[in-house]
Amino acid sequence: MVMKKTxxxxxxxxxxxxxxxxxxxxxxxxxPYLLVFSTLSAWLRxxxxxxxxxxxxxxxxxxxxxxxxxxxxVDRLPLPMMTRLFGKRRSWMLLAQxxxxxxxxxxxxxxxxxxxxxxxxxxxxxxxxxATQDIVVDAYRIEAAVPAYQGAMAAxxxxxxxxxxxxxxxxxxxxxxxxDWRTAYLSMAAMMSVGVMTVLLIxxxxxEADRIAQAAExxxxxxxxxxxxxxxxxxxxxxxxDAIIAPFVEFFVRNGKKGMLILLLIAIxxxxxxxxxxxxxxxxLDLGFSKTEIAxxxxxxxxxxxxxxxxxxxxxxxxxxxxxxxLLGAILVSATNVLFAFLALSTPDLVLxxxxxxxxxxxxxxxxxxxIAYLSSxxxxxxxxxxxxxxxxxxxxxxxxxxxxxxxxxxQFGYPAFFVYAAAIGLPxxxxxxxxxxxQRDKVKMDSRNP
Numbered sequence: 001m002v003m004k005k006t007x008x009x010x011x012x013x014x015x016x017x018x019x020x021x022x023x024x025x026x027x028x029x030x031x032p033y034l035l036v037f038s039t040l041s042a043w044l045r046x047x048x049x050x051x052x053x054x055x056x057x058x059x060x061x062x063x064x065x066x067x068x069x070x071x072x073x074v075d076r077l078p079l080p081m082m083t084r085l086f087g088k089r090r091s092w093m094l095l096a097q098x099x100x101x102x103x104x105x106x107x108x109x110x111x112x113x114x115x116x117x118x119x120x121x122x123x124x125x126x127x128x129x130x131a132t133q134d135i136v137v138d139a140y141r142i143e144a145a146v147p148a149y150q151g152a153m154a155a156x157x158x159x160x161x162x163x164x165x166x167x168x169x170x171x172x173x174x175x176x177x178x179x180d181w182r183t184a185y186l187s188m189a190a191m192m193s194v195g196v197m198t199v200l201l202i203x204x205x206x207x208e209a210d211r212i213a214q215a216a217e218x219x220x221x222x223x224x225x226x227x228x229x230x231x232x233x234x235x236x237x238x239x240x241x242d243a244i245i246a247p248f249v250e251f252f253v254r255n256g257k258k259g260m261l262i263l264l265l266i267a268i269x270x271x272x273x274x275x276x277x278x279x280x281x282x283x284x285l286d287l288g289f290s291k292t293e294i295a296x297x298x299x300x301x302x303x304x305x306x307x308x309x310x311x312x313x314x315x316x317x318x319x320x321x322x323x324x325x326x327l328l329g330a331i332l333v334s335a336t337n338v339l340f341a342f343l344a345l346s347t348p349d350l351v352l353x354x355x356x357x358x359x360x361x362x363x364x365x366x367x368x369x370x371x372i373a374y375l376s377s378x379x380x381x382x383x384x385x386x387x388x389x390x391x392x393x394x395x396x397x398x399x400x401x402x403x404x405x406x407x408x409x410x411x412q413f414g415y416p417a418f419f420v421y422a423a424a425i426g427l428p429x430x431x432x433x434x435x436x437x438x439x440q441r442d443k444v445k446m447d448s449r450n451p
Contacts, residue, residue, distance in 0.1 A: 101196075
């Protein structure tokens with residue numbers, strides 16, 4: 001679905017209820033994140049906990065990286081009573097949000113001096129529930145609107161998520177400063193009611209059987225030899241294979257040979273952006289900018305330009321479809337790294353820093369919204385949670401692994417060379433998008449010749 005080019009009135013899409021509700025679901029998804037990371041670290045340090053112990057708490061983050069392992073459960077398992085009352089997606093959202101709120105209350109009531117292990121277990125629980133909420137909110141977003149709206153849905157989600165990060169970061173610090181950390185965490189738990197109220201007000205998306213998915217499940221069951229004889233064991237194996245193996249089979253059945261190109265694009269699209277981000281703050285400091293200057297420019301400009309970029313990306317998807325904005329995002333992200341190389345060779349200047357950071361966050365916002373829309377378009381509604389969780393994990397893992405070498409490159413060759421390198425590793429993504437556009441266009445021509 002591509003809208004007619006009738007001017008930029010498409011920004012009105014952000015007033016549609018189905019898009020606007022993503023702001024509140026994004027807020028609910030973003031609120032727990034810092035409360036088990038940097039905000040928690042600050043609280044523990046304020047209580048005198050050693051840095052080595054605080055470092056171990058960072059392992060809580062692994063929970064977000066392995067959510068793909070229980071995404072099939074979220075896709076397939078109905079919750080007793082809740083699914084019947086609220087539906088497939090809303091029931092899981094409510095369960096996850098309730099788990100987060102209870103976990104935060106438990107953390108607030110615990111004593112860091114005598115119950116540190118208890119706080120650690122609760123932090124893992126909150127992270128688990130938060131990752132589960134991420135799975136189901138992504139699935140709901142994809143199922144609640146047509147592909148043309150996914151860019152705007154993603155932009156609204158990003159806005160809500162970013163606001164939540166401010167609340168759970170700076171907001172929690174303000175509350176802790178005026179009262180204490182217990183009050184701060186209890187306040188954050190209360191704010192999870194934003195997500196709960198939103199879920200109670202929204203509608204459950206429609207869930208329809210998909211023929212390709214059903215065919216893929218039958219193929220897998222036949223290969224495993226559990227398709228004909230329906231014993232209890234065979235039914236269990238069939239259920240597990242339908243939930244875990246069939247989503248991957250269905251993806252390749254639907255996309256054919258270009259499936260590998262799509263997965264490769266997912267793996268490398270964010271390489272340039274994430275690799276550069278690892279060295280951004282050290283770069284600003286090494287240029288001689290103060291921490292206050294960095295905070296004021298990178299955080300303030302970064303917030304508003306990212307939101308504007310994401311909003312623009314959503315409108316571009318609505319106006320032009322997904323592939324052309326996807327190509328634009330890849331080009332912009334790669335090109336803005338060249339601006340950082342220019343900044344590294346220039347005399348430190350706040351205006352120039354603001355311009356470069358603004359361009360970087362604008363391009364990053366566009367690319368993020370469009371890429372989320374692209375990933376959403378790749379899923380089958382029979383396996384939305386499982387397939388999207390796989391795509392999102394594949395999206396970040398290679399980039400994070402490659403980003404680990406960023407410091408070595410800077411030390412060996414300097415910042416200008418590093419940013420040129422960061423721009424260069426974004427070029428394969430540009431090439432792959434162009435190849436997929438060509439393949440897609442070629443397929444349309446063949447289909448038109450063979451009706």
